[in-house]
Amino acid sequence: MLRAFLRTEAGGTTVLLGATVLALVWANSPWGDTYEAFWHIPTGISFGDALFSLDLRHWVNDGLMAVFFFLIGLEVSYEVRLGQLRDRRLLAVPALAALGGILVPAGIYLLLNFGGPGEVGWGVPIATDTAFVLGVLAVVGARCPDPLRAFLMTLAIVDDVLAILVIAIFYTDSLSVPALLSAFALLAAILTLRKLKIWRAPAYIVLGFGLWVATLESGIHPTLVGIALGVLVFVYAPTDQKLLLAGEAVQSFTSSPSAQAAREATLRVQRAVSVNERLRLRLQPWSSYVIVPVFALANAGVLLDGESLRAALTSPVSIGVTLGLVVGKFVGISLGTWVPLRFGWGSLPGNLVWGQLFGGAAVSGIGFTVSLFIVDLAFDDNPGIQSQAKIGILAGSLLSAVLGWLIFKLAWDRGGVCAPPEAEPEEDLPELLSVPVGSADHVRGPATARVTIVEYGDFECPYCGRLHPVLEELRKKNPDVRVVFRNFPLRTLHPRAAPAAVVAESAADAGRFWEMHDILYDNQRFLTDADLAHYAAQLDVEPWTDVPRHTARIAADESSGRESGVRGTPTLFLNGVRYQGALDLGSIGKAVDEARRSATVEQTPQPPE
Structure with missing residues (x-):
């Protein structure tokens, strides 16, 4: 039962939600002062006289989260080569919807905060939290068909890529040229190994860690390293030859079981599947059930006493984040979907209609993981505004989830709203087959x-x-x-x-x-x-x-x-x-x-x- 639970989308979302609640309870408990104290404990690695040190929160945000973004890079690489993103007509609509879902929330936020101390936080409401969105869709169940899930997954991937570009371009304070040159040299070494088809995991681990340290020291956020390395991992459809060799190895083990035959069959089967897919299979549980929940535990703990809530109710930062997530995401994604469909630039997967798309646009306002990530970057030196932004994220995400669920429920209950555009209209349709079955059928x-x-x-x-x-x-x-x-x-x-x-x-x-x-x-x-x-x-x-x-x-x-x-x-x-x-x-x-x-x-x- 536990394994079945962990394999479901609701499982990962439940763990993430539990970590968020735990962070809030901890921060608002009688021992709330220990929350910030714990996450600011310095921890480091020393090499002789050299010391590399970060506090626990930065190890989580800059270190563990690099694995999360590495998985996003793997997903992008797979979808571009073998999945939804390789068909331009199916990519156009979710890509423009994701763009609209970034521009409109950022615009709403800036309308309320332009010229103020919270202006730099315009990136907070732009991101969609894929884990929470999938969890809500799992609760929605049959009201969310598979084509809508595919559409929202494609939208979320594009949204993640755009959000990471925003982080890399707009939330980099200063650059260290020597460290940046070192990062480029290490990236070139990784590309050289890839070109020479040298697949030794220790070499990539050492070079990848060095690249992460160099990027962190350069001033560019290391999330960029994660997604770049993920994109570089090979992905391919299994060839007929590899499938044949795998089948022969399995058959050989079946006819003459032995440890050697089992090892050969395992290797052949593994080689038939790309490294990209194998890494995603192994890392996804760690990301869903460990890394992202630990990130939520380290960042979601915000004080919710009377004073902070009163400040948030009148704060343009909290209001801007909430409206950006609830209204901005809904309007931006809806418009970004309508425009390419109206002008014939792309098409939708499956029999999707506006009732379902509106529900998907609403739940896309759940902006948690990357939004908290950007809060930490934008307001690192201002705990007061940081708290207001986090309250806005929590309020906006909760309202978006409720709004999406209501839209799905109304669309489902009214039936006709969710009926496919090509489905039977309210008219008397023929009951009999007009052309009998013939020899040409x-x-x-x-x-x-x-x-x-x-x-x-x-x-x-x-x-x-x-x-x-x-x-x-x-x-x-x-x-x-x-x-x-x-x-x-x-x-x-x-x-x-x-x-x-x-x-x-x-x-x-x-x-x-x-x-x-x-x-x-x-x-x-x-x-x-x-x-x-x-x-x-x-x-x-x-x-x-x-x-x-x-x-x-x-x-x-x-x-x-x-x-x-x-x-x-x-x-x-x-x-x-x-x-x-x-x-x-x-x-x-x-x-x-x-x-x-x-x-x-x-x-x-x-x-x-």
């Missing part, structure tokens, strides 16, 4: 089947992806059921659906439609032109032959779907009648049983009158 199952399920689907639609194994399981359990697939790509929502449909039709020319169909649904996140060409090569299919004919075929499917009242995907017809139930195995199975009984009654000869 893609059919899986016996021609003599009693029940025919026609699916209008989209290869990039996540709901179609979930339905795919359900229909397969249903067909295997019911030999008298056949499945027919017709293309209905939602082009405005899924930019890769139409090219995927063309490749599927190319495979159909070679008699391999259903093989390609299964591959595409198994790899929905990877549908770029290069990916599609790779899948076609696996099936020995030419992917882009006779595109006009295939496009016409897809258009005919779409036309028949619209005539049948199809407005979104997936839409099913059972024996030519629209299915309107839930898309789970049990519900569809009951509908199949009913369709089978109806078909039996219709085929039973009636006695003459």
Whole structure:
């Protein structure tokens, strides 16, 4: 149970929340004076006469948090090469939304603090706390679909990168040229090792630590080192050769178990996966359950007595941070999402609508970890303003979480607000399939089947992806059921659906439609032109032959779907009648049983009158 709990997003958020509460209780307890005293205890490392010393809080903020930002660098590297950030159309919208979510909060803060002692804190409300946001989305549950989670994760990654650039550029007080030159030399040494393909962990650890010390001494915040090193770590998709070697090693161990065979199988399997992914797997628990909670414990302890709360209620710093997080993030992300969609600069993943996007924009106002980080940099010499800024962060983050939850709840309860844009409107739609199943259709199952399920689907639609194994399981359990697939790509929502449909039709020319169909649904996140060409090569299919004919075929499917009242995907017809139930195995199975009984009654000869 404990392992299952720790693997969940709510688990890491709960630990972080617990550390925050503990810090507040400690700072406001009768022993509150020990809170600051403890975190200011100096600790150092000596090399002969040389001494490198920091207090405990700076070891946490400048040292441990470098690992946190290293993980962000790993995530950025992975997403750019293999994930969401490699598709420019899917990147444009969350990137501009993240930019809006930085500019508007900073602008609101400066309107209230320009020219005052708190002016330098404009960077405090710009950052989104990914851990807390994911925790709130886990609580929201089904109200937050997977495409929205992917959108917010991409937005958070871009937000983190922009926030780190802000820290590096605007929160660097002075520069030490010798230390900076040393940092560049150490970075060049790391790049040289990488280019020479020397993968000795001790060498990278020593050089990385030296780079961290040099950067810290140079005046630039060492968070930049963390993200830079993370970006430099290799990431790649496993090659067929590595997968083959790993499979052979595992098979060899299975047939002749031994310590040597086990070691070889372990090494082969590990080498099939990139260093980036292995490091993320190992470091993520330490970051989520140790580093970030310790950071919260060291920084979230703020005095909440009557005097400090009264000061915060009238402080432009507290008000600016709170409004920046609650109003600025919501308005900035919403506008940053609307503009690229309005001008066709990008598209959204999945069937997202404004009710869901507004909820995501609201919870993105939870700015905790990086916001506290910037407070420490901006107001290091002013404890009074620092306290007011922290109170603003706590208030703004709490209000953003509540506002986001309310928006998700209202959107869910009203139903139509969360319905996909392409879903059925309030109109009388046809109940019957307009074009009967014919010889040109893609059919899986016996021609003599009693029940025919026609699916209008989209290869990039996540709901179609979930339905795919359900229909397969249903067909295997019911030999008298056949499945027919017709293309209905939602082009405005899924930019890769139409090219995927063309490749599927190319495979159909070679008699391999259903093989390609299964591959595409198994790899929905990877549908770029290069990916599609790779899948076609696996099936020995030419992917882009006779595109006009295939496009016409897809258009005919779409036309028949619209005539049948199809407005979104997936839409099913059972024996030519629209299915309107839930898309789970049990519900569809009951509908199949009913369709089978109806078909039996219709085929039973009636006695003459």
